[in-house]
Amino acid sequence: MEVGVWVIGVVLRVVNALLSAVLYVRAFFSRAPPRLPPPRNPILLRSATDLARAIRRAELSSEEVVGAFIERIREVNPYLNAVVEERFSEAMQEAHTLDQRLFEARWGGAEAQVLKDKPLYGLPFTVKESCSLAGMSNAVGCVERGGSRAASDGAAVRLVRAAGAVPLLVSATPELCLGWETTSLLNGRTNNPYDLSRTPGGSSGGEAALLASAASPISVSSDIAGSIRIPAAFCGLFGHKPTPGIIPIEGHIPTLADEQYPRFLAVGPMCRHAEDLPLMMKVMAGERRAQLRLDRPVDLSRLRVHYMTEASSSLALLPVHPDIREAVLSAANHLHQHCGAALCEKKFEALKDSVEMSISVFFSMKDIPNLLQDPANPKRDRSLALELARALWGAAARSLQALSRPRPRAPRRPVPRLALEIPDIPPLYLTPALGLLTTL
Numbered sequence: 001m002e003v004g005v006w007v008i009g010v011v012l013r014v015v016n017a018l019l020s021a022v023l024y025v026r027a028f029f030s031r032a033p034p035r036l037p038p039p040r041n042p043i044l045l046r047s048a049t050d051l052a053r054a055i056r057r058a059e060l061s062s063e064e065v066v067g068a069f070i071e072r073i074r075e076v077n078p079y080l081n082a083v084v085e086e087r088f089s090e091a092m093q094e095a096h097t098l099d100q101r102l103f104e105a106r107w108g109g110a111e112a113q114v115l116k117d118k119p120l121y122g123l124p125f126t127v128k129e130s131c132s133l134a135g136m137s138n139a140v141g142c143v144e145r146g147g148s149r150a151a152s153d154g155a156a157v158r159l160v161r162a163a164g165a166v167p168l169l170v171s172a173t174p175e176l177c178l179g180w181e182t183t184s185l186l187n188g189r190t191n192n193p194y195d196l197s198r199t200p201g202g203s204s205g206g207e208a209a210l211l212a213s214a215a216s217p218i219s220v221s222s223d224i225a226g227s228i229r230i231p232a233a234f235c236g237l238f239g240h241k242p243t244p245g246i247i248p249i250e251g252h253i254p255t256l257a258d259e260q261y262p263r264f265l266a267v268g269p270m271c272r273h274a275e276d277l278p279l280m281m282k283v284m285a286g287e288r289r290a291q292l293r294l295d296r297p298v299d300l301s302r303l304r305v306h307y308m309t310e311a312s313s314s315l316a317l318l319p320v321h322p323d324i325r326e327a328v329l330s331a332a333n334h335l336h337q338h339c340g341a342a343l344c345e346k347k348f349e350a351l352k353d354s355v356e357m358s359i360s361v362f363f364s365m366k367d368i369p370n371l372l373q374d375p376a377n378p379k380r381d382r383s384l385a386l387e388l389a390r391a392l393w394g395a396a397a398r399s400l401q402a403l404s405r406p407r408p409r410a411p412r413r414p415v416p417r418l419a420l421e422i423p424d425i426p427p428l429y430l431t432p433a434l435g436l437l438t439t440l
Contacts (some may be wrong), residue, residue, distance in 0.1 A: 036079050036193045036213055043068040044214040047273035048123055048280075051217060055122040056115060058106070062095035062122030066166055069124045072215045073168065080213065082182075082190050082206040084129050085137045086169040091124065094166045098122045120283060121164030126216040128204050129170040130177050131267060132251040133157055140253050141175040141184030143397070144375045154251025156220050156267040156284045163283045168216070171206025175402045176254050176369050177222070179203055180230055185399050192234060201231035204270060208235040211272050218280055219270040222252055225362060228268050239270040240277055246291060247284045258365040301340030307332040312352035371402045 039045060043065055046054075054060040070088045077083045098121065105114040115121055127133045130140050132154035139145035153161060161167065172182050172190045182190040182205025190205045192198040193213035200209040204221035208231030211219055221228045223241040232239030247267045255261070269280035282289045309325040311317075335341040350357075362368070372381045387403055390396040396403065 033196050034079065036076055036196070039072060039214040041068045041072070044072055046217075048120075048217040048271065048276040049273070052120055052123050052279075055102075058102075062098045062166065063092065065122065066091055066095040066124045066168070069168065069215060069217065072213070073210065076193065076210075076213045076215050079196055080191050080193060080209045080215075081188055082171050082200075082209040082215075084139075084170045084172050084187055084206070087133075087136065087167065088169075091166050091168050095122060095124075098164065098166070115164075118162075118164035119279060120160065120218075123165045123217065124168050125160060125165045125218045125220065126168050126207060126210055127157055127170050128207050128219065128221045129173050130203070130222055130253050131157055131220050132253060133167050133170050136170045138170075138253050139186060140177060141173050141186050143186050146186055150251070150253075152251065154220075154267070155248035157251070159248075159284055159286050160220055160280075165218075171204075171210060173203045173206060175371065175399060177203035177224070177227060178369065178371065179399075179401045180226065181401055182206055182209075182231075183399055183401060185396075194235070199234065201234035203227040204231045204239075207270055208232060208237055208239075211235065211237050211270060214272070217272065218276055220267065220284070221270045222249070222265065222267045224265045225358065228270055232270055237270055237272060238274045238277055240268050240281070241266050242268045242281065242285075246288050247281075248286065254369055256365055256367040258367060260361075260365055264362065264365075300335065303335065303339075303341040304344050305332050305335050305341045306344045306346060306348075308347055308351070311354060317355070371398050 043051070043060070051060065051065055055062055055065065070091065073083065073086070073088075102111065102114055102121070105111045127136075129136075129138060132138055132150040132152070134150055134153045136150055137148070138150040139148050152158075157167065172184070172187045174180075174182055175184045175186075179202045181199040182202040183199075190200055190209055192200040193209055199205065200212070204219070204223070204227050207216070207219040207221045210216040212235035221231075221239070223229060223239075228239040228241050231237070244263050244266045249255075249262060249265050249267050252265065252267060255265075267284070269277055269284060271277055271280060278294045281292060282294060285292055307328055309328055310320050313319075332343055336343045370381065372384060372387065374380045374382050382397065384403065387396045387398060388400075391398075391400050391403065
């Protein structure tokens with residue numbers, strides 16, 4: 001596995017260099033690419049927490065807020081190609097009903113009862129297609145699943161709707177969420193709002209593109225190997241992969257029978273504003289919200305901060321960008337100098353093998369989708385060489401990204417596990433891979 005990952009990494013670096021050269025030449029001779037129109041409605045730039053508060057105080061109506069985001073989605077989606085299917089008419093009707101109910105409750109003195117346990121009352125939100133929104137597409141980028149629809153809401157979507165929020169749409173993913181770029185033969189390519197020639201990442205790329213362009217305030221997304229964290233990093237957002245088992249994953253497509261699967265997949269929030277993450281976590285965790293202890297103050301001076309600016313050095317891996325290294329060091333120094341946290345420079349040697357370990361674990365699970373399987377004859381696999389050749393003229397059954405995925409197979413030897421001792425006082429880890437902060 002280690003040799004295979006190294007060889008693939010070297011090949012990808014060569015391909016990346018060649019493609020970069022082509023793109024630079026193309027950019028030199030072509031006109032400047034179109035730019036996303038900036039948001040003009042100030043509602044779009046407010047946090048979800050602030051908007052929910054304004055609706056509860058009758059400073060804004062749900063119809064005003066929902067309508068503003070629908071208008072923005074219609075404006076930017078031709079540039080982004082992030083929307084798989086929308087429900088704008090239904091959303092506006094639901095917003096009108098919520099406004100009417102709240103208005104009547106105020107006159108009748110029952111406002112507190114209507115708003116009880118509904119911290120997201122009247123707030124719009126968007127849903128990653130894989131997380132299931134009742135009546136909407138759940139094809140998840142697969143041509144053979146085209147036209148399939150969710151029979152009911154996924155568990156996390158159901159909790160967000162029960163908190164009073166109004167769903168607007170389902171957004172694009174790569175095929176079966178198996179990709180770090182959001183592109184598929186069914187829905188095409190989703191673009192990054194900051195540079196339409198680049199990817200917003202994946203697999204929650206549709207959600208990230210909408211959030212970053214101020215077309216959505218909050219999102220229900222999912223993550224197994226970076227599917228929230230990578231798009232959040234690519235699009236300048238706040239995304240969180242919760243500890244598995246806190247937020248329910250029922251209704252997610254795809255799902256696996258392997259007993260280890262719930263330990264890897266997590267449904268979680270992605271937002272434009274950091275203050276919205278605790279709000280969304282409390283709602284999406286449902287009855288398990290108490291386990292998060294989000295209202296418990298944290299004494300930052302008692303934290304021990306472990307940080308790394310490079311996991312390993314290899315020809316197969318791209319080095320961490322200097323800007324990300326600088327951000328990690330800056331965050332560590334801020335926590336030390338301004339918050340009193342202790343810095344620890346101990347490196348975790350086992351992280352050098354983290355790519356091989358994660359790939360080995362993931363692709364050894366049962367029921368991992370085989371994207372070369374022939375739907376007409378499940379016992380037969382299509383030829384990878386033939387599909388790659390067909391991809392050159394756009395006739396392949398899968399996207400080029402999907403064809404690059406390893407086939408699932410059982411491991412030939414036990415998979416090493418990364419064991420970290422977690423002390424009583426949780427350390428804070430600054431990880432350069434995505435430039436994110438993670439607490440254990």
